[in-house]
Amino acid sequence: MFDMSIQEVNGKGPKKRKKSLEIFDSEGHEQSEASVFPLASVSQAEAARAAEPSVQLLHWRDMPQHLQFNPYVLTGYRPLQSWTGCVCSLFYFHNETINILTHGVSLVYMMMVLPGLLPWGGGGSSFLSLCHLLGAMAPWCGSFLYHLFMNHTRGEALFVPH
Structure with missing residues (x-):
C-alpha cells in the first residue's frame, strides 16, 4: 500500500x-x-x-562528550578528523555548514570592503585604521576557525581544561 x-x-x-x-x-x-x-x-x-559525501555523519549520541553541548541538533555531526579532513568538510553539508559559510563569507566581505572605507592618511591614522580593521575581523575569523576545526582529533584538549 x-x-x-x-x-x-x-x-x-x-x-x-x-x-x-x-x-x-x-x-x-x-x-x-x-x-x-x-x-x-x-x-x-x-x-x-x-x-552523499564519503564521510559518514554521526548522531549526537555518537559524538565525544566535549562535543555534546547541543542536544537539540541530533544528526549531521562530522566525525573527528585531521586538519585536511576539517578543511575538506567545507565541500559537503553537515550541521556546522551554515555557521562556517556565514562567518567565512562575512570575513571575506570585510576584507574586501573595510580597507576602502577607512582613512589610511598620514600620521597615526594608518595605525589606528589597521587596528580597527583587525579588531573588526578578529571575531569573524575566530568564529570561522572554531566552527571549521571544532571536530579536529586533537580538539578535546582545547575544550576540556586539564
Missing part, C-alpha cells in the same frame, strides 16, 4: 505496471531491463548514497 499513490488506492489513477518491458536483442532473445538500462536497476537509496 505504501508504494501506491493516493489515486491508485482510491482506484482512480493509473495502475502500476505488472510486467517489465520486454526487450529483445538483435538475435530475438529476451533481455532483462537491468542489462539494457543499467542505471534503471539502481535503487533510489543506492543513488542517494552515491551522492
